[in-house]
Amino acid sequence: MLGSRGSHLLIFAKQFASMTASSLQLVSVLDNLARETPHRSLRRAVQEVAREVTTGADLADALDRYPRIFNGVFVGLVRSGLESGRLAGALRHVVEYLDRVEQVNRRVTSAAVYPAFVLMTFLSVASGMIFFILPKYQAIFRSFNRPLPGPTQFLLNIGVVLRNDAPWMGAVAGLLAVLTVYALGTRSGRLAWDRLKLEMPAFGPVWRLAALARFSRTLAVQVNNNVSVIRALHLAARASGNAHIELLVHGIAQDVELGASVTRAFKDREIFSGIVLQMIAAGEEAGRLDELLISASDYFDALLMQRIDAVTGMVNPALTAVMGASVAGMMIAAFLPVFDLPGAMG
Structure with a gap:
């Protein structure tokens, strides 16, 4: 959705x-x-x-x-x-x-707009430099039997490799894409990928919080609507969108079905932090589990927004600096032949 x-x-x-x-x-x-x-x-x-x-x-x-x-x-x-x-x-x-769900999706999408714009701009500038501008310098210097400056020749060599090996590189990329799609289509492949996502630096906590927010809100709504806790757990597990968390929650549902309390089952699987476990325990004891789960989902949503802002604040400046330095390097490589051109003509 x-x-x-x-x-x-x-x-x-x-x-x-x-x-x-x-x-x-x-x-x-x-x-x-x-x-x-x-x-x-x-x-x-x-x-x-x-x-x-x-x-x-x-x-x-x-x-x-x-x-x-x-x-x-x-x-x-x-x-x-x-x-x-x-x-x-x-x-x-x-x-x-x-x-x-739409609110969270819009926030994530808006956070991804700037990095995507910067990357597309960089790729456009790099392609124009490598495939259109620098080859003209090469023709001029070749007519005077003079070598191009090292940085300029390096970028041209990259262009030659990309141009000559594009079919092979495209075939390899296509094969890797097919294999990746196939692997992610298997249960073990998706489980491994979703577990890896949760462990990634910077982005792992974002994926974890997003999955837990979806899970806890879905569970709260189901329980509030008189769905049995066990059935609600199974439905909410799928709504988490993460195969690893889904597997853990199915285990929690089995524990509850065998007689464990909801709080104990969650504690044994170590999905939630201590604060959320206390909220669930209080809700279970007071017969207000749905209300406390809503509070837990609000808590996760707030943390998710904070984490998205933190990651964005870290990634955007770093990305801007790296792309800016790369573009500056390409501009230098483009202007070096201009400075050497009088010597080549002389």
Whole structure:
């Protein structure tokens, strides 16, 4: 649920919740939403869901047939709302969940805009220098039988290698991309990659906090909507978006199913810090686990925003300095032949 589709899904959920609260017929609501939804794949899915509901299918089962559009959290909340007779309330929880996810996604996207712009600018400048400007100097100096300055010749050699070996390099890059996609498509490959992401310097804490924020908020919404803790844990595990954390949470669910308290199960798996464990323990003892989990997710969201700002504040200046130094080096390499040109002509 990222990007454009995530925004359209949020709008769809808001409209769905409002129209359901107005006591309109479910099929009529779905038909209207399908006509008003501009996103193609979402519109097609809603049309199919409406058709299946018309033939007597359960709404949650119909939504569950489109996991790329409606994830387990969406479907689970709708199912619990249908079972409890509070579909409108469940859809409001869906809206709150999707809205929070979109807020985090927008923050992460905005943080990535500047580095992406700097990198694209650098690549454009470097390509122009290596493939268009410097070869003209080479032709001039060759006509006078004079060698180019060392830095200029070095950049030209890079261009020659890239130009001559581009097919091989493209083939190798394509093969590596295919192998990477295949590896990440396997359970063991995805598990290894997600575990590695959590251990990365600077970016690891960001991925961890994002996963824990999604997990805790999803778990809170599920528990608040009268989903059993064990089932809610399994659904929230998938919502974390990290295979390593998902595996740990499935283990927590098994421990709870065997009789362990929620607090003890979390403590044994070492997912949360001491502060969050205290919040969960207090919520479990007071019978307000959902409220304390919401507080935990707010805590993770706040830490996530702080961490994103910290990483951005560290990466952006460093990236600017490195790219600036690289561009300055290329400019020097470009101007050295200009200074040597009178000697070459003489």
